[in-house]
Amino acid sequence: MAEVRPVFYVSDGTGITAETIGHSLLTQFTGTRFVTDRLAFVDSVERAREAAAKIRVAAGIHGVRPVVINSCMDGEVGAALAESGALMLDVFAPFIEPLERELGQARERRIGQAHGLVNFETYHRRINAMNFALTHDDGASIDYADADLILVAVSRAGKTPTCVYLALHYGIRAANYPLTEEDLEHDRLPPRLRAHRAKLFGLTIDPIRLQQIRQERRPNSHYAKLETCKREVAAAETMFRAERIPTLSTTHTSIEEISSKVLATLGIHREMF
Numbered sequence: 001m002a003e004v005r006p007v008f009y010v011s012d013g014t015g016i017t018a019e020t021i022g023h024s025l026l027t028q029f030t031g032t033r034f035v036t037d038r039l040a041f042v043d044s045v046e047r048a049r050e051a052a053a054k055i056r057v058a059a060g061i062h063g064v065r066p067v068v069i070n071s072c073m074d075g076e077v078g079a080a081l082a083e084s085g086a087l088m089l090d091v092f093a094p095f096i097e098p099l100e101r102e103l104g105q106a107r108e109r110r111i112g113q114a115h116g117l118v119n120f121e122t123y124h125r126r127i128n129a130m131n132f133a134l135t136h137d138d139g140a141s142i143d144y145a146d147a148d149l150i151l152v153a154v155s156r157a158g159k160t161p162t163c164v165y166l167a168l169h170y171g172i173r174a175a176n177y178p179l180t181e182e183d184l185e186h187d188r189l190p191p192r193l194r195a196h197r198a199k200l201f202g203l204t205i206d207p208i209r210l211q212q213i214r215q216e217r218r219p220n221s222h223y224a225k226l227e228t229c230k231r232e233v234a235a236a237e238t239m240f241r242a243e244r245i246p247t248l249s250t251t252h253t254s255i256e257e258i259s260s261k262v263l264a265t266l267g268i269h270r271e272m273f
Contacts, residue, residue: 006058006066007036010051010081012043012073020256021091022069035062042072048080055084122171129167129174136175137163144175144196149266151176152193152240153203154184154232155223156213158250158258162203165255170263170270184235187242201262202240202247207233209251 007026009018015038026034037058039051055066066086072078073092082088100106135141137160144150149166151159151174159176166172183190193200207229214224222228240247246265250258263270 003031003064004033004035004062005064006055006062007034008051008055008058008066008068008086009036009038009071010042010068011038011040011071012077013041013071015040015071018069018071018091021071022089023254025069025089042077042081043074045076045080048072048077049083052081052084055081055086059085125171126168129171130164132173132175133160133163133167138176138178141175142177142192144193144199146173147175147196147199148173148268149175149201149262150193150196150199151203151262152179152200152236152245153205154179154210154229154236156210156217157203157205158255159203161255162250162258162262166259166262170259172263172268172270179232179236179239181232184232184239187235187238189239189243189245197243197245199266200245201266202236202245203258204233204237204240204247204249206249206251 007022009015009022011018019036019038022036026036037054039054042048042051055068058066066084067089068081068084068086069089069091070078070081071091072081078088078090096107132146136144136147138155149172151162153159153176155178159178163174163176166174177190177193179190189197189200207226210229210233211224211226214221214229218224237247239245248258248261248265253261262268
């Protein structure tokens with residue numbers, strides 16, 4: 001059995017930066033099973049000591065040294081966290097000194113800077129994109145004229161979380177269309193999608209994994225039967241091939257990877273906020 005190692009993402013802000021970088025690092029070590037926890041808004045020495053106490057408890061429970069992936073800016077906060085005895089990994093440390101030398105200026109140690117409001121234009125673009133994703137979720141609205149892209153897949157293949165991620169991180173107006181049993185009776189695109197062919201991207205998934213996801217949502221239903229999942233996935237993939245729709249399997253692919261590949265394939269260039 002793989003060793004279980006506790007990992008804490010600790011930040012003086014939301015913790016999104018530490019968690020994103022930390023997750024990318026941990027995926028490189030498949031021989032260890034990680035249990036993770038995000039400790040956000042650790043912005044004082046007092047809170048850092050509370051976090052350190054929690055980390056020490058985890059060390060006692062698991063019998064191994066925890067890993068702390070830390071994006072706190074304040075040196076005193078970092079020192080208080082280090083009292084936990086954990087392996088401390090500062091996500092900014094390897095880059096700050098070379099950047100300071102190159103730019104000829106010292107960094108500003110401002111709490112929460114990584115996710116600060118850059119300007120109102122980008123902020124409103126994200127909010128508008130999120131509203132668009134929600135109103136165009138699962139075919140709720142089929143007015144796709146303003147969509148940047150449309151994800152097409154059978155139910156529970158990963159359309160909604162990918163659209164939400166694209167909206168929040170890139171300001172992309174992403175809609176999604178769920179393929180129904182009626183749609184899957186043919187190997188051609190549903191009529192309402194044909195005018196938007198250039199915006200389409202297909203998602204597929206291993207039927208066994210799809211059955212597991214659907215079973216959690218609607219246990220022991222026709223919808224969750226393996227035979228149903230196999231039939232729907234096969235029909236969707238046949239449609240994508242016939243219509244030459246770019247496709248990606250979400251079975252072992254993270255939302256971040258899905259989003260990146262969708263944008264690259266469709267030629268959409270947008271900086272991450």
